[in-house]
Amino acid sequence: MPRNLDMVALRSFVAVAETGGVTRAAGFLNLTQSAVSMQLKRLEESMNLSLFERAGRGVALTAAGEQLLSYARRMLRLNDEIYARLTAQEFEGEVVLGVPHDVIYPAIPLVLQKFAADFPRVRVQLLSSFTRRLVSQFSRGEADVILTTESELREGGETLAERPLVWLGAPGGEAWKQRPLRLAYEQECIFRLGVQERLDRDGVEWEMAVSSNSSRTIEATVSADLAVHTMIEGTEPRHFERIQHGGALPELWPVKVNMYASDQGGPPVAALADMLRQAYLAG
Incomplete structure (x- = not known):
């Protein structure tokens, strides 16, 4: 049977x-x-x-x-x-979602999957960029919903999560022990200047090993143990390892994952915002 x-x-x-x-x-x-x-x-x-x-x-x-x-x-x-x-389809069109590349995983693929099931005739255009660019695009009406990684919350936003920024290097790596400390950052990374200021404040010499807007270039450099990087806790790729520096590097600050959603997008935009909210509450 x-x-x-x-x-x-x-x-x-x-x-x-x-x-x-x-x-x-x-x-x-x-x-x-x-x-x-x-x-x-x-x-x-x-x-x-x-x-x-x-x-x-x-x-x-x-x-x-x-x-x-x-x-x-x-x-x-x-x-x-x-x-x-086989059921009624009320909504059609496109929703533009902007997300910084370093917080796409693990939440965004699951959200996109659920949204596609609930709104099969609404296409989601995913913009992966830097927080400053996404904020500008949202202000010009070029995105319906954006996530940002910021120290503060801007007007009209909502904080979905707050997590610490952490030092990352290659698994078992030694780059964090070198002086000057070699850094690898995207040119528009919102954490870059703050990290440099902390290093200066604590008297830790540093130099830029890589300055690029290619995240793959940054990942390759760090995973080869040629430099260190910082990311929000829980978003680091598997080929990075959190550095247990024992105070040799400055303590970093908490970062907010904020959401800004248009009130002009109707039920699909509201539903997408709620799915993002639930995904981060779950995390």
Whole structure:
């Protein structure tokens, strides 16, 4: 007799796999942690498989979990497509979302996926740029919603999260011990001048190893242990490592992830703003 997979449990499974934990997935799905945990347990029991392994503070997929994830994504996409195409479509058009490149992960892909399911006829144009540029574009009406990374909140904005700025280098790297300290930053990085001022204040000699507006260039230089960089805690790529400097480098400051949303975009813009809000509350 054929057996049916629980689509609700599959959605929770995919959310946990993509966010790396039950807490973030629960916030994104607007469910309690216990509800998500129960759905995962029910899914594992129905298939008689172990799908997750504990990995420190998060979770990691087993081999069976990795295989199921591929199928589950396809099933959910098809489910959402069927539902969207066969029900009333009220909204069409385009929404422009601006996000600094260093805070795209992990929240933005999940938000885009959920928005596409809820508003299949509304296209999201994603602008990945620097905070100063995004603020200018928003003020000119060229973006409907933007996220920024700032020390303060501007008028009309909303702070979604506040996290510390941290020093980053290559895994097991030694570049942070060198003097002058070699820095790698994008030319328009909003943290650059503040970091240099902190180093000057603490009497730490520094020099610019790389000054480029290519984030890939910065990542390559830092991961090769040729310089250090700073990013918001939790947004660093896997090939970076947080520097445990023991006071050899200045303490940095907390950074706000702010959101600014137009009040002229109608329900799609309001829904996108709410999804971003929920994603950061979950994180």
